[in-house]
Amino acid sequence: SAVISQKPSRDICQRGTSLTIQCQVDSQVTMMFWYRQQPGQSLTLIATANQGSEATYESGFVIDKFPISRPNLTFSTLTVSNMSPEDSSIYLCSAGGLAGSYEQYFGPGTRLTVT
């Protein structure tokens, strides 16, 4: 299994500013994913982050708004840029591709409020 931590756990930000969310995994993983969960909703995939290559974004999400870094096999960041109140959500990272495992593990999430 894998243990995933995220920082910050929550933040309140002003519109127009940017926030970078960090995701740390306690073991090397092939794939990391970033999801958004709006209040009372299911999870929506933002992007898939491979180490050493550009992130792959889902329809409706663009790199200028949600730049992602994946500098090594245990760490990734997601930046929410030029924030608006519509960006208020929980942002979750997950990791998968551990040797011999079909599972994906989730971080505790970052609860973002934009005022």
Add this chain to the structure above:
Amino acid sequence: GDSVTQMEGPVTLSEEAFLTINCTYTATGYPSLFWYVQYPGEGLQLLLKATKADDKGSNKGFEATYRKETTSFHLEKGSVQVSDSAVYFCALTEIGGNTPLVFGKGTRLSVIA
């Protein structure tokens, strides 16, 4: 593309009642199936999984059986507790942990004493 459909909530049960949350899926290949649970204010925890037809995943008294013929993975528990109150998500992935999960919309369960 792949999709997961699970029963709409919220579901409210009395303690010790029997729980079923229905989940059906469509997939182009042979998916692995999962149930995740999200307790209030927390992230997602893997509850159970099944990777091939007729597999039964189980954990903490919850069970689900991978039914390929009916493309279903219904979650059951014989006697729920107040501490089971949470949102439950059914999910699938096609190629193990290397592809994103496809989630259902989630079912909120409230158990009252």
